[in-house]
Amino acid sequence: MIKFDQVTKRYPGSDEVLKNVSLNIEAGEFVLVTGHSGAGKSTLLKLIAAIERPTSGTVLVANQNISKLKSSVIPYMRRRFGLVFQDHKLLYDRNCFQNVILPLHINGINGVDAARRVRAALDKVGLLHKEKAMPITLSGGEQQRLAIARAVVSRPSILIADEPTGNLDASYAADIMAIFNDFNQVGVTVITATHDVQGMAKLTNRILHLSNGELQSKSSTS
Amino acid sequence: MSIFLSHHVQAIKLVVMRMHHNKLATFMISLVIGAALCLPSLFYIGVNNLSKLTNHMQNETEISLFVKLDANAKTLDSIAQILAKNEAIQEFHLVTKDQAWEKLKSQSDNNSETNGAINELTKNPLPDAFFIQAKSADPVALEALRVELQSISGVDQALLNAEWAKRLSTLLALSKKIIGLISLLLALALMVIIGNTVRMQILTQKDEIEVSNLMGATTSFIRVPFLYAGMLYGAFGGLLAILIIVSVLQIFNDSIAQISNRYSSDFSLSLFNGPLFLTIIAAAIFIGWLGSYLAVSRAITSFKLN
Incomplete structure (x- = not known):
């Protein structure tokens, strides 16, 4: 590999x-x-x-x-690749959902399918209830989990x-x-x-x- | 194809959302673009209308030859013969004092002020006149011909009719060149303004560009929203420019209507100029696109992580 x-x-x-x-x-x-x-x-x-x-x-x-x-x-x-950084590199001008959907948009996945996959990824890291929250309101651990959701949402x-x-x-x-x-x-x-x-x-x-x-x-x- | 389309729709949505959040900034940028576009456009409209005005006054190569008042038919005949022999003359026609008198009377029929004055005249004050079309339109040749004709015996005065109009049209031609130059410079300035605006926006969205880049976004994916932003700034600027132009014309039109009334003309500036407005918007959008393209390309090169 x-x-x-x-x-x-x-x-x-x-x-x-x-x-x-x-x-x-x-x-x-x-x-x-x-x-x-x-x-x-x-x-x-x-x-x-x-x-x-x-x-x-x-x-x-x-x-x-x-x-x-x-x-x-x-x-x-x-x-x-799914990438996770020490400093998260989250985008603080958008909510959790919008952060996680970015890689899908880059891959050309939109609409209902994208939303479903974003929720699945958020669920996997235990942040489904925070999809509308802004990243800045999350704790350090939650931010890192959000970054992981973003890294895996496009199934690398x-x-x-x-x-x-x-x-x-x-x-x-x-x-x-x-x-x-x-x-x-x-x-x-x-x-x-x-x-x-x-x-x-x-x-x-x-x-x-x-x-x-x-x-x-x-x-x-x- | 649908991926391509949805990407563009996403990009437009994103840009519109951002502009919506920063209404004042968007308005200011558009205003700068609009004001800059206004200057050459107004100048162009002014010159265009002036040349329209002079065009119907100006009969490019006509010389009027007024014969002395005491001339008789024989003198007229001899002048006609001399004119017929002159190589520089294309054609000429005689308007006798009686014809001119009739014409003046009929013209003044519907003008009460001059009508009264003319009716008071008992004797025809007008001279016989030859109207001459020269072959050449060259001002120097025309002037030489005029002097030559002036010296024919029995001629009171030879006048180059369109002298001032011709000077004006030369000036107008010059003005058109100046407009071209100013438009070019302003287009450059606009490109810098829009490019700079987009560059500032890129700085605020540096993280987004970097993260997108790391996640495998192509250059065009990163570029497209900024290009739409530039084009939208251009379009708004163009619309504002048209709004400003129409307002300015409206203000001028009142005074112009008063002036043209004095000259019994119905000349006025037309408010709506479709081709010009389309040109303004198209130019603004293009300049917006180009400015953003340059800015975003520069930014992407500097973010290049490879």
Whole structure:
């Protein structure tokens, strides 16, 4: 599904953020990317999601070489992913329902079908009763759940979450990991970056540990 | 196709909703566009009406040759012969003093003021006159011909009829060029204004563009709402411009009606000018579209995340 072959990433004016990373993620896996801040977790996720291109090496997603994709094709590639960010990136000028429907509009899904899917996604994260609420009125955990609803509403095959629990206390974080686990159960590939290995490890199949841009080990906990 | 259509409908809905929320700002932008469009349009209408007015006064190449009052039939005959030989003359015709007198009388029949004065005259004060069409319309050649004709014996005065009208029409031609130039400059200014407005809107919707981009929105998906916004600003601006123009014309028309009455003419400015109004709206919409297109393209390039 996702294959890195000797991938190096360097931003202009910085050292190598990722060094010679090679990895392979199969469809349906639940992968945790761990490491200290600055270890290159976010960059790894951005490379998968076609937000950044590698400086050298190849990134293959569903057998397509990300670094060679034309910019006009990249939007369609990105629709395979559901993205969840640490800072949610919600749109605060519209209510919860309208936030979640945006990816569907981008995919050209409108009308009754779209509304039904938005409600299903909101229901899944336990926010169905808040569809008319503005995001700013939600708690941190609720906002993150809203962001997850938005990420999964278009039924992506890969869910990528960058520190989704970073700003949340333990019980909220557990909620969110449970939701991710549910998606993984129905076949969605889940890739999550986190620095909190302890809280997460029991849920995951696999941990990718990054240290200073290098992949340290691939361990299996189950 | 239906996806394409629904995307556009969504975009229009979104834009209309946003404009509805920011009525005052939308009105101000439209007003700026409208006022800017007004200037060249009013100028154009003014010049257009002036040239209409001069067109029927101006008989491009006519010279009037007034014969001395004491001239007899023989003198007229000899002048006619000289004119017939002149190469520069296309054609000429004689209006005798009697014909002119009759014409003047019949013309003044329905004008009580002049009628009284004319009836008091016992003797015909008018001279015989030749009206000459020159071959050339060139002002210099015409002037040379006029001087030549002036020197024929028995001729009292040779007049180039349309001299002032001709000068005016030259000025009008110049004015039309100036209008063209001003319109061009104002179009540029409008494009900058609309582009800037859209750019500001893009800044307030930076998050939306970024998030849409991350979720796989195509450039055109992001661009379309802004293009509609620009076109709507243009359309509203065009309508406002027409409203302003009609009001201004209405104000001027009262005074113009008074003036033309004095000259016993029924000249007035026409309020409705379909082609011009269509042009204004079409130009405004196009400029709005272009301004937004440039602004949004620039913004998208700077947001490019690849």
